[in-house]
Amino acid sequence: MKPKLQATGLAAEALRDSPFGESAMSTEPGLADKDMIINFGPQHPAMHGTLRLVLRLDGERVRKCDPEMGYLHTGFEKLGEYRTFNQYVVVTDRMNYLSAMANNIGYACAVEELLGIELPPRAKAIRVVMAEMSRISDHILSIGLQGMDLGAFTAMLWAFIEREKVYDVFELTSGGRLTTSYTRVGGLAFDFPEECERRIRKFLETLEGVLGEIEGMLSHNRIFIDRSKGVAHFTREQCIAYGVTGPVARASGLDRDMRRDRPYLDYEQYDFEVPIETDGDVYARYLVRLAEVRQSARIVRQALDAMPAGPYNALGKVTLPDKDDVYSKMESLIQHFMLEMPGHGIKTPLGQVYHSTESPNGELGWFIVSDGTGVPYRVRVRPPSVYQFQAVQPMIEGRLVADVVATMSSLNVIAGELDR
Amino acid sequence: MIHAAHDDHGHGPHAHGDPEPAPGESIADRTYVPAVLRGIKLTLARFLQKKFTVEYPEESVYDASYADRGIGASNPRHRGEHILVKDEQGREKCVACLLCMAACPALCIHIEPEPAPAEWTDRERRPKVFEIDMLRCIYCGYCEEACPCDAIRLTPKFYQPTTSRTERVYDKQRLLENNPDAQVPQRPRK
Numbered sequence: 001m002k003p004k005l006q007a008t009g010l011a012a013e014a015l016r017d018s019p020f021g022e023s024a025m026s027t028e029p030g031l032a033d034k035d036m037i038i039n040f041g042p043q044h045p046a047m048h049g050t051l052r053l054v055l056r057l058d059g060e061r062v063r064k065c066d067p068e069m070g071y072l073h074t075g076f077e078k079l080g081e082y083r084t085f086n087q088y089v090v091v092t093d094r095m096n097y098l099s100a101m102a103n104n105i106g107y108a109c110a111v112e113e114l115l116g117i118e119l120p121p122r123a124k125a126i127r128v129v130m131a132e133m134s135r136i137s138d139h140i141l142s143i144g145l146q147g148m149d150l151g152a153f154t155a156m157l158w159a160f161i162e163r164e165k166v167y168d169v170f171e172l173t174s175g176g177r178l179t180t181s182y183t184r185v186g187g188l189a190f191d192f193p194e195e196c197e198r199r200i201r202k203f204l205e206t207l208e209g210v211l212g213e214i215e216g217m218l219s220h221n222r223i224f225i226d227r228s229k230g231v232a233h234f235t236r237e238q239c240i241a242y243g244v245t246g247p248v249a250r251a252s253g254l255d256r257d258m259r260r261d262r263p264y265l266d267y268e269q270y271d272f273e274v275p276i277e278t279d280g281d282v283y284a285r286y287l288v289r290l291a292e293v294r295q296s297a298r299i300v301r302q303a304l305d306a307m308p309a310g311p312y313n314a315l316g317k318v319t320l321p322d323k324d325d326v327y328s329k330m331e332s333l334i335q336h337f338m339l340e341m342p343g344h345g346i347k348t349p350l351g352q353v354y355h356s357t358e359s360p361n362g363e364l365g366w367f368i369v370s371d372g373t374g375v376p377y378r379v380r381v382r383p384p385s386v387y388q389f390q391a392v393q394p395m396i397e398g399r400l401v402a403d404v405v406a407t408m409s410s411l412n413v414i415a416g417e418l419d420r
Numbered sequence: 421m422i423h424a425a426h427d428d429h430g431h432g433p434h435a436h437g438d439p440e441p442a443p444g445e446s447i448a449d450r451t452y453v454p455a456v457l458r459g460i461k462l463t464l465a466r467f468l469q470k471k472f473t474v475e476y477p478e479e480s481v482y483d484a485s486y487a488d489r490g491i492g493a494s495n496p497r498h499r500g501e502h503i504l505v506k507d508e509q510g511r512e513k514c515v516a517c518l519l520c521m522a523a524c525p526a527l528c529i530h531i532e533p534e535p536a537p538a539e540w541t542d543r544e545r546r547p548k549v550f551e552i553d554m555l556r557c558i559y560c561g562y563c564e565e566a567c568p569c570d571a572i573r574l575t576p577k578f579y580q581p582t583t584s585r586t587e588r589v590y591d592k593q594r595l596l597e598n599n600p601d602a603q604v605p606q607r608p609r610k
Contacts, residue, residue, distance in 0.1 A: 087525040090560045154463050161472045168491050175497035175574075181560045189565070190497060195490065217462055222455045326568050333568060340566045342522040 035063055042071040046149060046405045049415030053392065053404065060400050067392045069418050076420040080379030084345045085111050085185050088379065093179040095383065095417040098141060100180045101134035101170060102359040103417075108183035109264055110355035110366035114348050115318060117186055121308040124265045126192045128303045130173070130182065131265075131357075132296040133200065136207070137166035138360035139247070139289040139296075140214075142412045146286055147218050149409040150227045155214050162210055165203045172196050184320070185346055187313030197304055204297050211293060218286070228282035232395040232407040235280055242394075243387040246362025248411060251288045252280035258358035270299045282410040318346050345374040361385055361412055383417035482576075493576040499559045500578040502552055504595040505571050512596055513571035516545040520563035520572055528556035529563060550592040555585060 036057045041047035050071035056064040076095055080088050092103040105127050112119065119127075144159025167177040173196055174182035174189060182189055218224045239249040249256060257274040259267040275291035277284035313319040320339055325332035338344050348370040356365035362384030369378040388411045396404050448454055474481055481492040492498060505513045516533035534548035563572050575598065582588055590598070 083525055087523070087562070090525045090558060090562070152459065154459070154466070158466075164472070168489055171491045171498065172495055173497070175495070175499040175561060176559070177491075179558065179560070189561075199490070213462065217459060221459070222449060222452050320565065323570075327570070336568055337519070340519045340523055340568075 040404060048408055051413060051415055062396050062399055065393050065396050067389055069389060072415040073419040077379055077381060080376050084374050089183060090181045093181055095420060096414045097178060097416050098414055099134040099138040099360045100178060101130045101182060104180060104183040105131050106357035106359060106364045107366055108185055109357060110353055110368055111185045113355045114353040114368055114370060117314050119314055120311050122310045123187050123312045125303050125307050126188060126312060128265050129300050132300045133166050133169060135296045135360045136293050137163045139293045143214060143286060143289050146409045149405045150224055152218060155217055158210055158214060169196055169199050186319040191312045207297060227406055231282045231403050233281050234395055242391045244391050246384050247285055247288045247292060248388055251277045251284035253278040258356055258363055264357060270302050272299050282406050285410045347374055381420055385413045385418045389413045389418055498576040499561045499574045500576045501580060501598055502595055503573055503575050503598045505573055513569055514547050515543045515569060516547040519566040523562045523566035525560060525562060526556050526558045528553040547592060550595060552590045554588045554590055
């Protein structure tokens with residue numbers, strides 16, 4: 001016999017109220033007098049990813065909202081207990097699939113802090129370039145999708161073109177567009193090619209023009225402003241209470257950016273501003289993202305101008321030796337085998353570390369517990385999307401159904417890192 | 421009417437609806453017509469520009485006309501299907517050290533070693549079975565990175581439809597002959 005599924009929360013309430021039980025609720029007589037309960041997602045064209053909101057509607061107005069997660073459960077954290085430190089890099093790609101590079105970098109930085117290794121300056125500069133390029137691609141797509149959800153489909157297509165150009169750079173550098181797997185513990189998989197610098201500079205030149213076009217189309221657009229100003233208002237205090245970080249918190253006036261407040265990868269040597277808005281609505285989030293793209297472009301330019309020469313991997317026993325040396329020198333071959341053989345590899349000291357980076361969506365934290373073997377005892381992620389997804393409820397209760405779409409796109413919740 | 425309904429719910433100044441007109445906003449602006457027209461104008465201007473999209477599969481980024489993008493086949497770091505590299509005498513370079521099998525995060529490589537023939541003086545072992553399950557593979561390139569004798573590489577080949585799952589498990593012969601025409605680039609490691 002098939003096990004009966006148990007509904008919870010609002011869905012259970014709906015079933016209890018309905019005289020027809022599990023039969024279709026839309027045929028219920030006397031619907032006009034009652035609240036209607038609809039599932040917004042997990043399969044809904046306007047929903048970003050497999051997210052589910054159970055909405056109780058009074059006409060067009062949302063009475064109550066139940067955000068549900070778990071539709072893209074992947075067991076990423078559990079996988080970390082069965083993969084070596086380097087093997088886990090490929091898993092981090094798939095968490096926030098819109099900014100895989102930022103995830104790679106955040107994870108590698110956390111393991112390096114656990115090991116206590118200092119990166120060479122070139123590796124740091126390359127990572128900064130890649131992290132900021134990832135922020136540009138994530139934010140510009142988010143802006144485009146925000147436009148699309150509010151009726152401006154063109155803005156999304158323009159944003160996609162820019163994202164493709166960033167992905168071209170990623171492919172040139174790492175070999176992958178979406179699943180980059182670029183970082184390794186103690187450095188990078190490949191060096192930064194000469195060609196890339198030219199490509200990035202060319203991209204940054206055209207980026208400003210495209211940003212101007214998108215801005216011209218959305219920023220003063222009556223339709224866009226009417227649907228975004230004052231929508232999904234969230235105060236600074238609420239952001240702190242809910243743990244919301246990143247552009248959403250900065251749009252509410254919470255002046256917090258890990259790159260400036262707790263610098264990693266020598267971020268303190270770059271000159272950039274942290275854009276702040278105080279309105280805390282969908283429009284303010286759009287403005288913050290737009291300003292952050294410009295700041296990221298500024299950081300990329302500075303990093304490229306001051307790109308140091310030298311090794312791109314930390315010297316020592318945690319990084320793979322040069323392939324030519326492996327073919328010809330015995331010491332390098334032994335080190336190669338010691339790192340790659342099962343049961344060997346990178347050995348971290350007993351202990352635990354929490355390291356957070358400013359990913360495009362907010363504070364991305366990694367908590368790694370090491371028991372001294374080559375495999376982490378526990379990998380815990382603090383994905384920014386979880387905190388933003390739980391803030392959906394206070395944002396949209398009491399508002400209209402149409403505002404739900406605007407809210408969700410302004411939060412840029414990624415299901416991949418939500419359900420890990 | 422709508423306004424009255426809003427007020428009943430008591431949502432204050434942030435309630436949705438027609439906001440107060442911004443200073444300097446004319447009646448024409450409030451009709452949305454200028455905003456719509458501006459949008460159409462921008463769209464039409466873009467319509468006449470060179471298009472960015474590639475009409476896959478009729479054309480692909482592999483074609484010569486897209487070589488200037490530097491991606492796909494023209495990118496030596498592109499991670500596509502694997503190939504087992506042959507040495508000068510046409511034998512596989514692989515010595516069945518199993519490092520790629522250990523390095524694979526997706527656990528998709530299966531190797532069974534056997535003693536190499538006596539006349540192969542340069543090695544003791546060779547793979548009897550070398551299988552890669554391409555459906556499990558995540559194309560991360562760790563096997564290539566782990567290989568100490570340059571025996572396995574990732575090629576830019578990615579177009580790979582089959583009609584059954586078993587065809588996607590590549591055996592040694594298939595891997596040795598994979599993509600024989602394409603020039604397999606040596607990946608820059610420096």
